[in-house]
């Protein structure tokens with residue numbers, strides 16, 4: 001995988017706070033800094049299984065049109081996943097093992113910058129019309 005030349009997707013500093021559980025902090029080559037909670041990263045896990053699950057959830061949400069379900073949609077209680085361990089993969093990604101047993105997610109810096117939770121990045125990277 002080629003290293004992205006875009007300075008917005010090149011990390012200058014990466015801190016993964018596994019022990020304190022506060023998440024991941026990345027400062028990018030363009031000076032922007034991003035903070036990710038582990039639970040957010042778990043939700044945005046880019047692995048095939050999670051992609052699949054997200055697809056199914058969307059399909060389910062579409063199928064369950066108003067009036068078609070006798071049960072009101074109750075949010076299920078799930079403990080927030082935290083990181084069990086994390087490591088840097090080469091110079092292009094970080095890999096995180098979560099407390100819910102999931103560990104196949106490899107977060108490339110390219111992906112991480114794209115999912116930066118701030119409004120600025122949402123506009124810059126996620127404003128593509130679907």
Ligand SMILES: [Zn+2]
Nearest residue numbers: 045047050105
């Ligand atoms: Zn996953």
Ligand SMILES: [Zn+2]
Nearest residue numbers: 034116118121
């Ligand atoms: Zn951002």
